[in-house]
Amino acid sequence: MTDRPDHQSAAGNRPQTDGLPKTQPIRPSQVQQNINARRMLRRLVQGENPPTAPLNIVDRLAGSPYANPTIQVGGVDASARKTIDFALHLAETMFRYGAGALEVETSIIAVTASLGLKYIEVDITNQSVAINYSPKDQTPVTLIRVVRSWTNNYAGLAQVHQLVTDIVAGGVGRDEAVRRLNDIIRKSKPFPRWMVTVAFGVFAAAFVGVLGGGPGASALAFASNLLVSLLARQLGRWRTPDFYVTAACAFLVTFIAVMLRWAGADIAPSIVVAGGILLLLPTGRLVSSVQDAINGFPVTAAGRFLSTILTFGAIVAGIAIALVLGDRLGTGAIDVTQTFPDAYPLWAQALLIGVAVLAIGITEQTQLKLLVPTAAVGLVGFFVLWGASYVGMGNRLSPALSAVVIGLLARIVALRLGAPQLVVAVPAALILLPGLTIFRSMYVLTLEEADILAGFGGMLNAGAIVLATAAGIVLGDNLARPLTKNLASNERRRIRRRR
Known part of the structure; x- marks a missing residue:
C-alpha cells in the first residue's frame, strides 16, 4: 500500500482538489439571520395564528373590565354543577336589572374561568342564558335559565358588577359569592x-x-x-x-x-x-x-x-x-x-x-x-x-x-x-x-x-x-x-x- 497524499488545509481541515474553488465556512450569525428572515416571511404570509384556529372563549374578555382573570385552583371542577348554577343565577340577575348581552357574557366567562372551570360555552338570547360544560372524556352538562321579569334596579346591577370584579381579582370564592349574590337580590332598593x-x-x-x-x-x-x-x-x-x-x-x-x-x-x-x-x-x-x-x-x-x-x-x-x-x-x-x-x-x-x-x-x-x-x-x-x-x-x-x-x-x-x-x-x-x-x-x-x-x-x-x-x-x-x-x-x- 502506498500512502495517500495529504491535501488537508490548515483552516478548514478538509481535503481540497486542485483547480476547484475553495468552500467558505458558514458562520453562526448567518444561520441565525436566515432563520429570522424565514420566520418574518412566515408571519407576513400566515399571520401570528393559524387562520382556522378557534377563538379561546377567555379571549372574549379582552377590552372588558375582567380581562386576565385570576384563576382559583383547588378541585373546583369536582363541583362544576354548583359553579354553573351560580353563573346562571348571576346572569339572570344582570338581565333582570337591565344589563346588555355582552356584559352578561363577559361576566359569565370571567366568573367561570376564575372559579376554575374550563371548556365552557355560553349562548345568550333575548330571554335565556345557556351554559355548556364539556370537559374532555367526561359527560357534558348543559343548563339554561329563562328570564321572565325585569325591574329598575341600577343599584343592584352596580353591586353585581362589583361582585364579579371581586371574583375575578381572586378575593371571593364560590360560597361567599353565592351568599353575596343572594344578599344583593334580597336587598331593598335605595329609594322608596x-x-x-x-x-x-x-x-x-x-x-x-x-x-x-x-x-x-x-x-x-x-x-x-x-x-x-x-x-x-x-x-x-x-x-x-x-x-x-x-x-x-x-x-x-x-x-x-x-x-x-x-x-x-x-x-x-x-x-x-x-x-x-x-x-x-x-x-x-x-x-x-x-x-x-x-x-x-x-x-x-x-x-x-x-x-x-x-x-x-x-x-x-x-x-x-x-x-x-x-x-x-x-x-x-x-x-x-x-x-x-x-x-x-x-x-x-x-x-x-x-x-x-x-x-x-x-x-x-x-x-x-x-x-x-x-x-x-x-x-x-x-x-x-x-x-x-x-x-x-x-x-x-x-x-x-x-x-x-x-x-x-x-x-x-x-x-x-x-x-x-x-x-x-x-x-x-x-x-x-x-x-x-x-x-x-x-x-x-x-x-x-x-x-x-x-x-x-x-x-x-x-x-x-x-x-x-x-x-x-x-x-x-x-x-x-x-x-x-x-x-x-x-x-x-x-x-x-x-x-
Missing part, C-alpha cells in the same frame, strides 16, 4: 316608592323648563306625571301587559294637557307632553339592543328591538287616542309648528338639567354615590349639545355627538366608582331624546290628513335621532376602552391589598 313617584314628576317639570315652558307648564307637567306614575303602579298590580300600561300613561299625560288648554290654561300642550313621555321611552332597552347588535348578538338585539318598537307603538297609540278624543270634544286645533323661546338663561337651564338627571337616577334606582357623578356627565352632554347646535350641526348630528361624549365619560366615571357604563350613560342621555318631535309628528298623522307625509317624515326623523343617540353611547363606550385599561387592574390591586 313615594320618592320615585315624586322624582317622576320632578323630571318632567325640569325638562319642560329646559324646552321653554314657564312655571305654569312645569307645574302641569309635575302634576300630570304624578298621576301617570300612580296609574302605572296600579296597572302593574293588576298584571296588565306593559304595552297597555305605556299606552294608558301616554294617553293620560296627553289628554290632561289637551283638556287644560281647552279649559283656557295658558300652556302649550306639546311641550307638556314632550316632558311627560320621555320617561316612558325605553331608553335603556334601546341602548342595550344597539350595543348587542354592534357586539355580535343579533338574536338578543332583534328581541330587544321588537320590544322597543312595541313600546314606541304604545306611546304613539296613547297620544293618538288622546288627540282624537280631544278633537271630538271640541278642544280645537293645536299649533304644532309653534317654537318656544328659552324661558330661562343658560345657567338656569343647566341647573334644571342637573335636577332632571338626578330625578332620572332616582327613578332608575341608582346608587346614591352615583347620582351626582351621573348628573355631572349629563351636564357635560347638555353643554356639548348646546355647543353643537350653536355652531349649526343640526338636530340629528348634535344629539349623536353629545351621546358619544356621554358614553365616553360614563365608562370612565362608572369604572372608577365600580359600576357598569350603562347605569351612568342611560340617565345622562335621556335629555337628548326628541319627545317634542314625537308629539308633533303624531298630531299631524292623527288629525291633519293633508300633511300625513310630513307626519311620517317627522317620525322617521325622531327615530333617526333616537338610534343615533343609542349608537353614540355605544361608540363612546368603545372609544373609552383604551383610556380605562388600568382602572380594572388598579381595582384588583386594591382588592388584593385588602385581603
